[in-house]
Amino acid sequence: MSKPTPLSGFPELLPEQRVVEQQVIDTLRHTFELHGFAGIETRAVEPLDQLLRKGDTSKEVYLLRRLHEESAEGHAGIGLHFDLTVPFARYVLENAGKLEFPFRRFQIQKAWRGERPQEGRYREFTQADIDIIGRDELPFHHDVEVTRVMVDALNRLDFLPAFRLQVNNRKLIQGFYAGLGVADTDEVMRIVDKLDKLPAEKVHAMLVAEAGVDAATADRVLSLATISAADDSFVDAVRALGVEHPLLEEGLAELGQLVRACADLVSDRVQVVADLSIARGLDYYTGTVFETRLEGYESMGSICSGGRYDALASDGRTTYPGVGISLGVSRVVVPLIARTGLTATRKVPSAVVVAVVSEESRPESEAVAGALRARGIPCEVAASAQKFGKQIRYAERRGIPYVWFPDQGEVKDIRSGDQVLADPATWTPPIDDLRPQVVTSSIEEKKQ
Amino acid sequence: MSKPTPLSGFPELLPEQRVVEQQVIDTLRHTFELHGFAGIETRAVEPLDQLLRKGDTSKEVYLLRRLHEESAEGHAGIGLHFDLTVPFARYVLENAGKLEFPFRRFQIQKAWRGERPQEGRYREFTQADIDIIGRDELPFHHDVEVTRVMVDALNRLDFLPAFRLQVNNRKLIQGFYAGLGVADTDEVMRIVDKLDKLPAEKVHAMLVAEAGVDAATADRVLSLATISAADDSFVDAVRALGVEHPLLEEGLAELGQLVRACADLVSDRVQVVADLSIARGLDYYTGTVFETRLEGYESMGSICSGGRYDALASDGRTTYPGVGISLGVSRVVVPLIARTGLTATRKVPSAVVVAVVSEESRPESEAVAGALRARGIPCEVAASAQKFGKQIRYAERRGIPYVWFPDQGEVKDIRSGDQVLADPATWTPPIDDLRPQVVTSSIEEKKQ
Numbered sequence: 001m002s003k004p005t006p007l008s009g010f011p012e013l014l015p016e017q018r019v020v021e022q023q024v025i026d027t028l029r030h031t032f033e034l035h036g037f038a039g040i041e042t043r044a045v046e047p048l049d050q051l052l053r054k055g056d057t058s059k060e061v062y063l064l065r066r067l068h069e070e071s072a073e074g075h076a077g078i079g080l081h082f083d084l085t086v087p088f089a090r091y092v093l094e095n096a097g098k099l100e101f102p103f104r105r106f107q108i109q110k111a112w113r114g115e116r117p118q119e120g121r122y123r124e125f126t127q128a129d130i131d132i133i134g135r136d137e138l139p140f141h142h143d144v145e146v147t148r149v150m151v152d153a154l155n156r157l158d159f160l161p162a163f164r165l166q167v168n169n170r171k172l173i174q175g176f177y178a179g180l181g182v183a184d185t186d187e188v189m190r191i192v193d194k195l196d197k198l199p200a201e202k203v204h205a206m207l208v209a210e211a212g213v214d215a216a217t218a219d220r221v222l223s224l225a226t227i228s229a230a231d232d233s234f235v236d237a238v239r240a241l242g243v244e245h246p247l248l249e250e251g252l253a254e255l256g257q258l259v260r261a262c263a264d265l266v267s268d269r270v271q272v273v274a275d276l277s278i279a280r281g282l283d284y285y286t287g288t289v290f291e292t293r294l295e296g297y298e299s300m301g302s303i304c305s306g307g308r309y310d311a312l313a314s315d316g317r318t319t320y321p322g323v324g325i326s327l328g329v330s331r332v333v334v335p336l337i338a339r340t341g342l343t344a345t346r347k348v349p350s351a352v353v354v355a356v357v358s359e360e361s362r363p364e365s366e367a368v369a370g371a372l373r374a375r376g377i378p379c380e381v382a383a384s385a386q387k388f389g390k391q392i393r394y395a396e397r398r399g400i401p402y403v404w405f406p407d408q409g410e411v412k413d414i415r416s417g418d419q420v421l422a423d424p425a426t427w428t429p430p431i432d433d434l435r436p437q438v439v440t441s442s443i444e445e446k447k448q
Numbered sequence: 449m450s451k452p453t454p455l456s457g458f459p460e461l462l463p464e465q466r467v468v469e470q471q472v473i474d475t476l477r478h479t480f481e482l483h484g485f486a487g488i489e490t491r492a493v494e495p496l497d498q499l500l501r502k503g504d505t506s507k508e509v510y511l512l513r514r515l516h517e518e519s520a521e522g523h524a525g526i527g528l529h530f531d532l533t534v535p536f537a538r539y540v541l542e543n544a545g546k547l548e549f550p551f552r553r554f555q556i557q558k559a560w561r562g563e564r565p566q567e568g569r570y571r572e573f574t575q576a577d578i579d580i581i582g583r584d585e586l587p588f589h590h591d592v593e594v595t596r597v598m599v600d601a602l603n604r605l606d607f608l609p610a611f612r613l614q615v616n617n618r619k620l621i622q623g624f625y626a627g628l629g630v631a632d633t634d635e636v637m638r639i640v641d642k643l644d645k646l647p648a649e650k651v652h653a654m655l656v657a658e659a660g661v662d663a664a665t666a667d668r669v670l671s672l673a674t675i676s677a678a679d680d681s682f683v684d685a686v687r688a689l690g691v692e693h694p695l696l697e698e699g700l701a702e703l704g705q706l707v708r709a710c711a712d713l714v715s716d717r718v719q720v721v722a723d724l725s726i727a728r729g730l731d732y733y734t735g736t737v738f739e740t741r742l743e744g745y746e747s748m749g750s751i752c753s754g755g756r757y758d759a760l761a762s763d764g765r766t767t768y769p770g771v772g773i774s775l776g777v778s779r780v781v782v783p784l785i786a787r788t789g790l791t792a793t794r795k796v797p798s799a800v801v802v803a804v805v806s807e808e809s810r811p812e813s814e815a816v817a818g819a820l821r822a823r824g825i826p827c828e829v830a831a832s833a834q835k836f837g838k839q840i841r842y843a844e845r846r847g848i849p850y851v852w853f854p855d856q857g858e859v860k861d862i863r864s865g866d867q868v869l870a871d872p873a874t875w876t877p878p879i880d881d882l883r884p885q886v887v888t889s890s891i892e893e894k895k896q
Contacts, residue, residue: 002763004498004538006542012490014488014546015547034827037796038796039466040466043572044492050452052515062514062515066509078455079515080512091460100846112492114517124491124493141810145829316450347548349485362589377482378483383587398548
């Protein structure tokens with residue numbers, strides 16, 4: 001077989017890069033579990049009628065067909081899921097009788113979309129979703145909860161760039177438009193959502209031409225969208241525009257509560273900002289909406305989005321309202337690895353290579369390794385009984401910090417050259433050496 | 449939407465069942481990392497020419513096609529991988545210049561096969577593979593190593609039934625057949641591999657009719673296949689059959705070494721047995737072969753298989769020999785959940801529900817929860833300020849053992865009813881209560 005080449009849109013990682021992704025996933029899972037979210041997985045496939053309920057994504061679905069299947073329609077009409085929300089809504093309906101509500105779940109899985117690959121957009125990608133689902137009702141404090149959980153998680157990802165979580169509320173926007181007397185609030189919202197791609201004058205013209213509002217109304221619509229604040233001062237800024245509507249009041253109260261409730265979690269790495277231009281397009285959100293920008297990667301768009309949906313799922317008799325956020329793990333990790341050389345301090349979990357004096361004495365080296373593993377220290381035994389200099393090179397090439405010499409009963413830190421007497425029943429490396437650490441290549445090079 | 453129904457062959461787990469699967473996966477990963485194996489993932493798809501290299505599985509491949517794609521051939525000829533070996537061989541060739549050999553990797557991922565579903569056989573399933581790959585050569589001690597790693601892992605899965613790891617060596621079989629003067633050793637091996645499904649007389653008749661050996665030779669072929677021992681006494685049993693061949697000697701030496709080297713790891717839960725009937729069919733193995741039976745589930749066949757392949761991958765110039773074992777995670781977990789009610793002590797990670805006295809005082813409950821989480825104790829705040837009796841019921845329904853009353857500064861173990869004064873900055877639950885524990889439903893019911 002000749003050397004295979006990568007498939008565009010299906011990124012794969014080297015072992016030391018996978019350490020970065022795995023650490024992101026582990027940190028997310030740890031945080032979600034601390035907050036009482038249950039981890040589930042759903043199957044990779046859904047019936048096509050489920051996948052195509054939102055018509056606008058239909059082009060991106062991968063259909064499945066068995067190689068020797070007669071039907072050209074695909075295997076019983078199934079395709080790969082393109083997000084984790086559609087499968088989760090189906091899972092809730094299917095298992096409603098066995099779940100306890102409110103149901104907090106996290107789900108970290110791959111999804112697939114057949115769209116054109118670009119930076120941060122892949123055909124196969126990993127997402128990390130959290131949602132809280134109620135039966136019939138779900139109090140607003142859960143909107144605060146999911147926000148706080150995700151901010152907590154992002155704060156813990158301290159090897160990533162800064163995050164800017166932008167929050168808004170569709171009640172606020174729709175109430176404001178209704179107060180202005182706008183007839184088709186959805187159409188206005190759709191056009192305003194283009195503000196991150198088009199200049200304000202162009203959006204203004206579209207509002208007049210396509211949504212049929214007068215120029216003065218379009219001015220006020222755009223004024224609302226320019227309001228942004230890291231605290232609840234946005235409330236006064238909206239009031240100063242002189243529009244009144246009960247739904248607007250409800251939205252202002254909710255968004256104000258959300259921003260105030262997150263104030264204690266805000267750090268130099270994670271900001272929470274009320275940004276009244278955020279609307280999440282044509283999605284099914286009905287209240288709180290989230291988008292998140294990664295500092296230095298704003299052109300990728302939102303890498304962590306979500307919101308409140310008053311009817312995530314319904315079986316006709318019961319409605320399940322929910323609120324959730326989805327972090328694009330691949331969207332964040334893959335471009336960072338490519339652009340900044342984010343990697344790990346070593347290519348293997350091993351903290352120690354136990355040297356082998358001769359093939360006959362390999363069991364003695366195994367015994368040292370066994371004693372270290374029994375105390376949770378990852379290690380490997382050298383592959384062959386070469387000269388010790390070569391066994392040290394073996395460790396170096398993998399970034400393994402320690403080599404153990406069983407014949408001498410000593411362990412060497414090959415970075416400093418320090419070699420000390422050591423007992424495998426008691427010796428422990430410094431905590432930072434126990435597992436591979438995430439670093440950027442430049443830092444790693446400096447260390448060496 | 450009406451209530452959705454499950455898709456046959458695509459098993460999904462309830463949150464408390466997912467705890468079981470997650471614990472299996474976590475234990476495997478922890479063990480593999482302790483032994484220095486690097487975790488990687490490969491993309492879910494491979495080019496069809498890769499997937500169809502082994503013609504006999506071609507019927508099972510799922511092809512991908514984008515919904516609006518013109519070509520009926522599928523998207524650029526890609527399909528879902530049906531195991532983790534084919535993708536790994538491709539990954540090694542693609543990244544050979546960036547990997548260090550011998551390369552130890554583990555890979556825990558889903559795979560898909562469009563075959564007819566039955567117990568232990570699914571269309572979507574999770575596998576856990578370990579392999580060690582060399583460049584040009586790979587010493588036999590790595591065969592011992594992968595065996596010991598998997599036995600270590602199985603020993604740690606102490607909530608599962610007992611495992612019986614059956615090992616053999618194809619050099620031993622082929623050498624024995626060659627010493628007997630058998631011309632087509634592969635054909636004899638293929639027929640002998642049917643011994644677990646057909647009676648010995650039938651296999652004997654097939655050996656004579658299809659492989660063209662005489663009755664006396666067929667007798668001796670079957671005699672070899674009946675030999676089985678938990679120690680290296682099988683060597684004398686083979687020698688007693690009076691066949692001689694250099695390849696047979698090599699196989700006997702390797703298999704003897706393997707069984708002796710695993711003796712210290714054998715427990716009442718994990719046996720390692722030399723079983724000379726094991727041949728792994730028509731696979732690409734060239735030396736050591738493994739199969740594993742799960743006690744009480746022998747009808748499912750082998751749930752953990754593998755072996756040595758002298759050419760896992762080759763780019764024409766360089767050959768990459770390897771040795772590996774693959775554990776069928778879904779094959780083990782899903783039937784056990786269905787048959788024995790294997791589950792977790794609770795449906796959520798939370799060890800504690802912090803009660804809410806009134807909606808106004810929710811931040812005080814949040815503060816208690818925050819203090820507990822800061823010390824690694826998973827918890828959740830009650831969803832509403834109901835009467836405490838209802839909040840206790842909320843915890844009970846989820847299996848959460850503790851309820852914290854912030855107004856009283858007390859925590860109650862709702863199983864025993866014991867309630868004590870507690871400080872969220874210092875209180876810690878017993879270690880067994882910190883995370884959900886895996887139990888069978890009957891045990892869980894007894895506890896309650």
